[in-house]
Amino acid sequence: MTRTEFWQGNIASAEGALAAGCRFFGGYPITPSTEIAEHMAAKLPKKGGVFIQMEDELASIASVIGASWTGARAMTATSGPGFSLMMENIGYAAMTETPCVIVNVQRGGPSTGQPTMAAQGDMMQCRFGSHGDYAVIALSPASVQEMYDLTAKAFNLADEYRVPVFLMADEVIGHMRERIIIPDSVAHTGRPAFVPGTPPFRPNENLVPGFPVFGNGYGTHVTGLTHDERGFPCATNPQLHAALVKRLVDKIESASEKLADFDIVNPDAEQVFIAYGSPVRTVQQVLHDHPDSSIGFLRIRTVWPFPAHALSIFKNAQRFIVPELNLGQIAREIERYAKVPVVSVPKLGGELHTPKELWKILEAGA
């Protein structure tokens, strides 16, 4: 039986993780994500899991990666400053192909910025924040329901692709309370199977290696150095390095259409909003207030890899309007693919766009 709850977004994220079988949480308190850690601290021990408050965010993500190698579904949650501290080890997770889930309840930056206010300023950092080339998956929830659903989904994607998966929430979604329907169970896919006796970093047909869980006698060496299929350092072999990094990117980018998760409203429209995260709610209000205006809307849940093919669905589009709580981070990404003008509607300060603000943009372009 499904049941209905009235939850805060952060609690929904923690519950989604528990439903997905998360059994390890390593974290550090930071506004506005702390409720996730607090909820996991209360719930995980009762489920046989481990909650540990680490000494900083570098240690939080390190402990998560360590736990993941024992086969545990593992996560952390943070916000801007902590997210910045995690970057080096996020690159390590990408390089070592370690499944892990990182929730970022975004707040205003840079630096300490606005701890209690919403922002989407970390969208490029989650994609490119660690040094070197790599690829990740980032999901963006726009409701308490999606805090639950997309957190659970993040664990499946992390396992399937052996990659860090980000839930890029924001303070509004994290702290908002609304109705949520809890499903009986959530889908649970595992990590690609490891074939004992084969090289531990030899990719399968999807470019993802099987996962050799620690403690089974496989004797796997895991290193952040450039490594061969056996997992051993080969840091001065140019061809090997190029092939490894290319595969780490290709395994995600080549699955872009499969990973895409978006909704389309009025595909014949000339003016089309594109949004993810809490600005989705403002766009929805505009559509609700003007039901006859045939405004197009591309509402994105998987932000990275960016679902470029979704743009071509709007064949009559004259322009894409992109409201974001940053100075146009994803608008710039959309410009790379769009054949029509892209209007960035940035908003800083921590408040959402008002429906009136977005309606004015529409009127100006009509």
Next chain:
Amino acid sequence: MSFNEWLRQDRLPHIYCAGCGNGTIINCTLAAVDSMGWKKEDTVFVSGIGCSSRAPGYIVTDSLHTTHGRALAFATGVKMARPDLHVVVFTGDGDLAAIGGNHFIHACRRNIDLTVVCMNNQIYGMTGGQGSPTTPRGCLSTTTPYGCTEPAFDLSELAIAAGANFVARWTSYHVKELERAVKTGLETPGLSFIEALVQCPTNFGRRNKFKKVADQIEYIKAHSLLKAKRDRMLEQGEPIPEDMYVVGELMKRSRPAMGIPKKEAAP
């Protein structure tokens, strides 16, 4: 079984310079691990970055060669998620005491059931000989070209103050004592910290008037002061020379520990 069976023979020769002391410490550690009768599938080696941290790459078990300074945080995740695994951490003075200092004191405070073997060569070897938090005052390195002016960290005293259950310091000269100390560390629940002073002929010795590898080992030996003797000297009010390293079992206690398998947990 001999400790040789814990080595990935196909990965040898190793990257260490001729005369390096790290191999001695790895041998002592593996001999101690072997004497525990542990299964390879139940044992995990974790390390950070630096010369010391390349050790797990030569060991047949599952191993995590992680980021600079963070070995203990990764090891904490492994151990808390699977308390039944034996987790041994290799680290060095730069990895542990500089960039990883915060993780070091908190792992000791938690008293998590890890055995940490620190190869203290008093220098950054991998990057070519820069001063570290344990470089003795007055010693030369590429970043202390006029002599180190900072006081050195006493890693073992730090571990004791932070709460580790077992702390011992030996050197690459004291191989039997070192092996025994590592074994005691492996047997002791909670965090065991074993500091091993090692010679680094390439980057420490040659800049600090040790013309031969043996010269530095002789120096380390001559400047080792047994804890028992140090204690007697303290009792008699004798001053302890600043350039002496106190060696021996420096702490053994049974504070509550984390990461202990439930069935073995104390009531």
